[in-house]
Amino acid sequence: MKSAALYLATVLIWGSTWLAIEFQLGDVAVEVSLFYRFAIAAILMWAFVLMKKLPMHYSLRDHGFFALLALFNFGLNYLVLYWAQNYLTSAMASIAFSMLLLMNIINTRLFFAKPIAKRIYFGALLGVMGIASLFWPQIQQFDLSNGALVGLLLALSGTFVASLGNMVSVRNSQRNIGVLQGNAWGMLYSALGLAAYVLVSDVELTLNAPSSYWVSLFYLAVFGTVIAFACYFALLKNIGPERASYVIVLFPLVAVVLSTLFEGFEWQANTFMGFSLVLFGNAIVLTPTRQIKAFFAARNLQQKSSVPS
Incomplete structure (x- = not known):
C-alpha cells in the first residue's frame, strides 16, 4: 500500500508538471525560474529536516555526490528540459522523457554491473521506433533548424542527464543516506549553483511576471520538486530503479491528457502509433520474462478450455 x-x-x-512548466516560459529567464524553484524547495526541505532533527553531517566524499545530484537531478537536466519545451508541447516532451526508463536500465548495468535481460533490447527497439514515429515529419525533413527536432534532441539530452542523477541517488541510498537528507543537500547546492550562474550571466533577476507564473512556480517547487522527488527517490530506495521506473510509463498518460485539454494538442496517425510503441516498449522492459510467459500460458489454456470437445 x-x-x-x-x-x-x-x-x-510529475504528469501535471509538464503543463505547469509551460507557464514558466517567456516572461522570466529559464535560469532565473529554476533558481526560484530550487531556492523555495531548498528552504522547505531544510525547514523540514531541521524540524525533524534528522542527521545532516556527511563526509566530504558524500558532499561531492550531493553536488552531482544537484547538477544532474536538480539543475542541468531541468535547464535543458525547459529549453526543450520552448519547441515542444508538454505532451511530446513528457513522451520523450519516458526514454529515462531505458537509460536507467543501461546506466544501472554500467555503474552497478547489473545484467540486462534480453527482452529489454526488444522493448528498447520499440521505444526508439515510437520516438521516431512521433517525430517522423521532422525526421523526414532533417534540419537542425527545425524546432521540433531541436526540442527532441534537447529533451533526450536532459533525460540522459536525469538518468545520471538517478544513479547518484541509488549510490546515496546504498550508503544509507536518507532520501530527505540527500534531497535537502542536493537542492541547496542546486539553488546556490543556479544563483552563481545567474549572477555571472547577463540574465535579469526579475519579479515582474503574471500570477499564472507564480502559481505554477510554487506548484513546481512544492509538489513537483519537494514532494514528487521524495516519493520517487523513496521508491528507488525501497524497490530499485527498474521497478520504480514504472512511473515513467504512466506519467506521460497524465501529461498527454492535460496537454490535449489545455494546449490543444492534436492527435495524428503518427502520434497514436508513436505513443503506443513507447508505452508498449516500456511495459515490456519493465515486465519480467516469467510474467510474460505466465500470461501467454494462461491465455493458451483459456483458449483450449473454451474450444468444444
Missing part, C-alpha cells in the same frame, strides 16, 4: 501511494502521487504530480 505504501508503494502504491508513492506511485500514485509521483505519477499524478
Whole structure:
C-alpha cells in the first residue's frame, strides 16, 4: 500500500508538471525560474529536516555526490528540459522523457554491473521506433533548424542527464543516506549553483511576471520538486530503479491528457502509433520474462478450455 501511494502521487504530480512548466516560459529567464524553484524547495526541505532533527553531517566524499545530484537531478537536466519545451508541447516532451526508463536500465548495468535481460533490447527497439514515429515529419525533413527536432534532441539530452542523477541517488541510498537528507543537500547546492550562474550571466533577476507564473512556480517547487522527488527517490530506495521506473510509463498518460485539454494538442496517425510503441516498449522492459510467459500460458489454456470437445 505504501508503494502504491508513492506511485500514485509521483505519477499524478510529475504528469501535471509538464503543463505547469509551460507557464514558466517567456516572461522570466529559464535560469532565473529554476533558481526560484530550487531556492523555495531548498528552504522547505531544510525547514523540514531541521524540524525533524534528522542527521545532516556527511563526509566530504558524500558532499561531492550531493553536488552531482544537484547538477544532474536538480539543475542541468531541468535547464535543458525547459529549453526543450520552448519547441515542444508538454505532451511530446513528457513522451520523450519516458526514454529515462531505458537509460536507467543501461546506466544501472554500467555503474552497478547489473545484467540486462534480453527482452529489454526488444522493448528498447520499440521505444526508439515510437520516438521516431512521433517525430517522423521532422525526421523526414532533417534540419537542425527545425524546432521540433531541436526540442527532441534537447529533451533526450536532459533525460540522459536525469538518468545520471538517478544513479547518484541509488549510490546515496546504498550508503544509507536518507532520501530527505540527500534531497535537502542536493537542492541547496542546486539553488546556490543556479544563483552563481545567474549572477555571472547577463540574465535579469526579475519579479515582474503574471500570477499564472507564480502559481505554477510554487506548484513546481512544492509538489513537483519537494514532494514528487521524495516519493520517487523513496521508491528507488525501497524497490530499485527498474521497478520504480514504472512511473515513467504512466506519467506521460497524465501529461498527454492535460496537454490535449489545455494546449490543444492534436492527435495524428503518427502520434497514436508513436505513443503506443513507447508505452508498449516500456511495459515490456519493465515486465519480467516469467510474467510474460505466465500470461501467454494462461491465455493458451483459456483458449483450449473454451474450444468444444
